[in-house]
Amino acid sequence: MYTSKDIAELLFPEVTITVEELYAKYPKRGLGEGSLVTRFAPSPTGYVHIGGVYQAVINSFLAHSTGGKFMLRIEDTDKKREVEGSADLIYPLLIKMGIKIDEGYVSKEEEIGEYGPYLQSNRTEYYKAFVKDLVSRGLAYPCFCTEEEEEIARNEQKRLSAPSGYHGRWAKCRNLSYEQVKENLDAGKTFKIRIKSDGDQYERVTCNDVLRGEISFIENFVDYVILKSDKTALYHLAHLVDDTLMRTTTVIRDESWLPSVPLHLQLFRYMNLPAPNYLHTAQVMTVDPNTNVVRKISKRYDAWADSRWFFEQGYPTKAIIEYLLTLINSNFEEWRAENPTLPEEDFNLSIEKMSKSGAIFDIEKLNNISKDIISKMNKDTLYSLAYDWAKTYDQKLASLIEKDAEYFKRIINIERESVKPRKDYVTFKDIYSQVEYMYDEYFDNPVVYDFKKITDKETIIELVNEYFNNYFDINDDNTVWFGKIKEMCDKLGYASNIKEYKKNPDNFKGNVADISTVLRVVFTTRSCTPNLYEIMQILGKDELYKRFKFFTENYQN
Numbered sequence: 001m002y003t004s005k006d007i008a009e010l011l012f013p014e015v016t017i018t019v020e021e022l023y024a025k026y027p028k029r030g031l032g033e034g035s036l037v038t039r040f041a042p043s044p045t046g047y048v049h050i051g052g053v054y055q056a057v058i059n060s061f062l063a064h065s066t067g068g069k070f071m072l073r074i075e076d077t078d079k080k081r082e083v084e085g086s087a088d089l090i091y092p093l094l095i096k097m098g099i100k101i102d103e104g105y106v107s108k109e110e111e112i113g114e115y116g117p118y119l120q121s122n123r124t125e126y127y128k129a130f131v132k133d134l135v136s137r138g139l140a141y142p143c144f145c146t147e148e149e150e151e152i153a154r155n156e157q158k159r160l161s162a163p164s165g166y167h168g169r170w171a172k173c174r175n176l177s178y179e180q181v182k183e184n185l186d187a188g189k190t191f192k193i194r195i196k197s198d199g200d201q202y203e204r205v206t207c208n209d210v211l212r213g214e215i216s217f218i219e220n221f222v223d224y225v226i227l228k229s230d231k232t233a234l235y236h237l238a239h240l241v242d243d244t245l246m247r248t249t250t251v252i253r254d255e256s257w258l259p260s261v262p263l264h265l266q267l268f269r270y271m272n273l274p275a276p277n278y279l280h281t282a283q284v285m286t287v288d289p290n291t292n293v294v295r296k297i298s299k300r301y302d303a304w305a306d307s308r309w310f311f312e313q314g315y316p317t318k319a320i321i322e323y324l325l326t327l328i329n330s331n332f333e334e335w336r337a338e339n340p341t342l343p344e345e346d347f348n349l350s351i352e353k354m355s356k357s358g359a360i361f362d363i364e365k366l367n368n369i370s371k372d373i374i375s376k377m378n379k380d381t382l383y384s385l386a387y388d389w390a391k392t393y394d395q396k397l398a399s400l401i402e403k404d405a406e407y408f409k410r411i412i413n414i415e416r417e418s419v420k421p422r423k424d425y426v427t428f429k430d431i432y433s434q435v436e437y438m439y440d441e442y443f444d445n446p447v448v449y450d451f452k453k454i455t456d457k458e459t460i461i462e463l464v465n466e467y468f469n470n471y472f473d474i475n476d477d478n479t480v481w482f483g484k485i486k487e488m489c490d491k492l493g494y495a496s497n498i499k500e501y502k503k504n505p506d507n508f509k510g511n512v513a514d515i516s517t518v519l520r521v522v523f524t525t526r527s528c529t530p531n532l533y534e535i536m537q538i539l540g541k542d543e544l545y546k547r548f549k550f551f552t553e554n555y556q557n
């Protein structure tokens, strides 16, 4: 009399390693109690979705704040969906985001850690060992049904309004004997492996989700495929095997996996293993700009679904991570306000404060955070981050910086490194247009002077000449410099005191702000710039004269 063990041997003669040997090969980690072992497990289907980075941040923070480990596992079992080369983009991207990874897949040539391989396609032997074990204990079986047969069953189920899937009388291969299996194999038929479900559609099973509390589900009563006919694992099996052998304590994944929980619990039970803790996170959503409806982020409509977009746009990684932290934990902003200088890794991400429903991604909010973070950088940090960025994404800015790094630093340092720094740049992309006028070749191209309030050409020319002939001295300090501008105002009939001007505007031709604007426009062509005195100091006497001359020649003609 043959047993299921014989069937297992018949199907997998090449599999010699046992699950016990595998458990021994990957022993329990000697971590302290309460230390979480987590993993981010993306499929290499093109690029890392911003929702993936959100997952990675949660995983990494929870592992690291508990003295645990965070792994990167690449789930490449579905070869049809795989995009060539994309697995190798994931590790560098996460590192660039500033996410600390303790173990995992780095590239085709490199892995870190003792619990690998971390690329699922290199773990086929392990999957087969678990499947062989399940088959040998009668908890899984080979299925020889063809696509067509399954299609016929599906249609029949539809017609009868029966629950869909391989179960009940539709589970034709569920009880094949050793002889029948052998006959099919001898006839050259391919097989897949299905779990032999003991679930009942009228019974329920509960899961205590770390975030959501107790959730009750209908038991799984479908004999799902766990190993495909090409002997690659399906997610459900790979999850069981990998998270067991990698000693994952907490499976943190997107809420779209909730419906699979009954099957996963069943698989762990079949293997006599404790199920890991599950934490199903909210999905990252967006408000559709056209319809105002909250929806999933879509690769088609949202360029920023691709996390590389944030780099291209010049967001500092700190801004991206801090924004994601505000989405993950409602109290992050408060923590940041109380601890403005601490690194974000010091934030204790808490599961209690994690949102259960869709986290709505708001670019405006990200922009505010980014602007704030850039404004607080000192000039050296901003210089080095902006230059790094510019080398890849903004050649024009990179060239300006390369002319003279110190000069560039002086420009970006205007009204920086102070209690209330200027918030000029939302991203590094904004820098070029706000510094270009500080370089003399800017004047190689036609420039437009727009003097705002004062519009009369002759008045403008007279003002500028007056300033250069009677007041300009590069050695003046800020107070003297401004004192002279005021003096010039009084002399020419403009109000040097704004309050007085407001009281009696008709008594004056204009005020000191209008005069400053004229000078600002002559020196920079912009009516709105950071501190004019500092700009003039950086440009220096010769350059200011050059610009005065340029103005005289170009404005008059």
Ligand code: GLU
Pocket: 040, 041, 042, 043, 075, 239, 251, 252, 253, 254
């Ligand atoms: N590869 C799965 C996905 O990308 C991973 C889910 C999980 O974290 O277990 O959705």
